[in-house]
Amino acid sequence: MKTRRIAAVLAALCAPAAFAAGAAPTDAYLDETRGQWEALAQRIWEAPEVGLQEVRSSAMLAAALEQEGFKVTRGVPGLPTAFVATAGSGEPVVTLLAEYDALPALSQVxxxxxxxxxxxxxxxxxxxxxxxxxxxVAGAAAANRARLAQHLPGTIQVLGTPAEEQFIGKAFMARDGLFAKSAAVLTWHPDDQNRVVNRTRLAVSAADVEFFGKSAHASASPWLGRSSLDALALFDHAMALMREHVKPTARIHRVVKDGGAQANIIPDYTRGQYWLRDATGESVEELMGRLRQAADGAALATGTRAKVTVLFSARDVVPNDALGKLLHRELERVGAPAFDAADVGWAQALQREVGVEPQGLSTGVVPYAPRVGGTASSDIGEVSAVAPLAELGVAVRPIGTAAHHWAQTSAAAHPVGRRGMLVAAKVLGASAVDLLRDPALCQAVAEDFHRATGGKPYRSPLAPDATPRAF
Structure with missing residues (x-):
């Protein structure tokens, strides 16, 4: 029985690929091996690790790729939980992105x-x-099997990109040239809809703003001190006043990370963390310049010293219409996840609990159009400035429910989430094969990228000596 199943998979892999309705050569393999990918996703769910600490999650995905014949390099400079996995050789290089970091304090049954x-x-x-x-990983494995069976040219690459929630992994990997050879980058994200996400996400940068003063007894000899807390408070007030004088698309977020040790000690050190967002990377750079001036002004006014350290930066995503349409064609061919009555009942119960309309689950594909999707910032923005990129969204949670919420944690280990995951793997795998098979498609993708970027070479917003760190 096992031999017959393997033979059926190989026969499907050798069949010609096409956009027409029906199974792609990668679908049969993914249907055949569905159980192993669902088990892998569950193991990662059961061992959630936050950014830059994804030791087990990264290792599990890398091991799965090695078993599929990929050459895996674990860790890249500054990012020990990243990995680079390749199969094949030469051009085109089709890259799939893997993320695996969890979020703090959102554990859920x-x-x-x-x-x-x-x-x-x-x-x-x-x-x-x-x-x-x-x-x-599953989509890459399926695409590589089709590459071998059909004797296709090119390279399938999977980049394990840690700490997406902190905008770290891809930005540093882009700065260090890991996307430079990619003809196309395919990615996806859990969603409550089935669609190609090509709306420009907000650009974002974050910085630690530190002030250094002099400590003293706050009652006995305050004149000897220079309060770093005064500097931080003055700086924060300046940033609050700035909100009236920024574009409507801009966002400024902040939190005090270190405000001093005790009230009767004039603090000699304080630190705040500030996130800046806007519609374009250029606008965020301008905001960062104003932030630096405000920090210097607060330091001058309080007799302290300021230091601004950029933690990460990710620009707005550069859409690629040719690549987006490819994902859409394959999504329409594969179709939305096939949810059953139990799935819908579960979804409606969760929707009622979180206070949204109990519409159940998305069962259709959103038509392809510009500006579809949300505006949440992502470090895929940096990747899209280096190489052509398109992003897929697949429904893995009930309509109207949010990510970064306990409901998504629950859905990520539910059959609803697993059904959506299989659709994403099929679309990514088939799209990768389409790119390997069709030089004209790769050329169209490259031309779209050149038009969108104006042919300008990539310039990282990160300093050459910046190092990834959790915050």
Whole structure:
């Protein structure tokens, strides 16, 4: 029986690929091996790890690729939980992105429709990255089998990109040239709809703003001190006033990370963290310049010293119409996830619990059009400035529910999430094969990229000596 199943998979892999309705050569393999990918996603869900700590998650995905014949390099400079996996050689290089970091304090019992942490304060896959990384690996494995069976030219590459939630992995990997040879980059993200996401996401940069003063007894000899807290408070007020004088698309977020040790000690050190967002990377750069001036002004006014350190930066995504249309064609061919009555009932119960209309689950594909999707920032923006990129969204949670929420953690270990994951893997795998088979398609993708970027070479917003670090 096993021999017959393998023979059927190989026969499908050798069949010609086409956009017409029907199974692509990668679909049969993914249907045949569905259980192993669902088990892998579940193992990652059960071991949630936050950014730059994804030791087990990264290792599980890398091991799965090695078993599929990929050459895997674990770790890249500064990012020990990243990996680079390749199969094949030469051009075109088709890259799939894998993410696998969890979010802090969003632990949740699998499939529960009530807020029910497994452990209070523990992390959870509230953005569904256990599904994201697994589907990318599964799609790459399927595409590579088709590459071998059809004797296709080119390279299938999977980049394991850690700490997406902190905008770290891809930005540093882009700066260090890991996307430079990619003819196309395919990615996906858990969603409540089935669509190609080509709306420009907000650009974002973040910085630690530190002030250095002099400590002193706050009662006995305050004149000897220079309060770094005064500097931080003055700086924060300046940033608050700035909100009236920024574009409507701009966002400024902040949190005090270190405000001093005790009230009767004039603090000699404080640190705030500030995130800046706007519609374009150029606008964010301008905001960062104003932030630096405000920090210097606050330091001058309080007799302290300021230091601004950029933690990460990700520009707005550069859409690629040719690549987006490819993903859309394959999504229409594969179709939306096939949910059953139990799935819908579960979804409606969860929707009622979180206070949204109980519409159930998305069962259709959103028509392809410009500006589809949300505006949440992502480090895929940096990748899209280096190489052509397109992003897919697949429904893995009930309509109207949010990511970065315990409900998504619950869905990421539910059959609903697994059904969506398989659709994503099929679309990514088939699209990768289409690119290997069709030089004209690769040329159209390249021309779109050149038009969108104006042919300008990529320039990283990160300093050459910047190093990734959790924050």
């Amino acid at each position: 699998a499939g529960s429709t009530k807020k029910q942490p497994i452990a209070a304060g523990a992390p959870g896959h509230a953005c569904g990255h256990n599904l994201l990384g697994t589907a990318a």
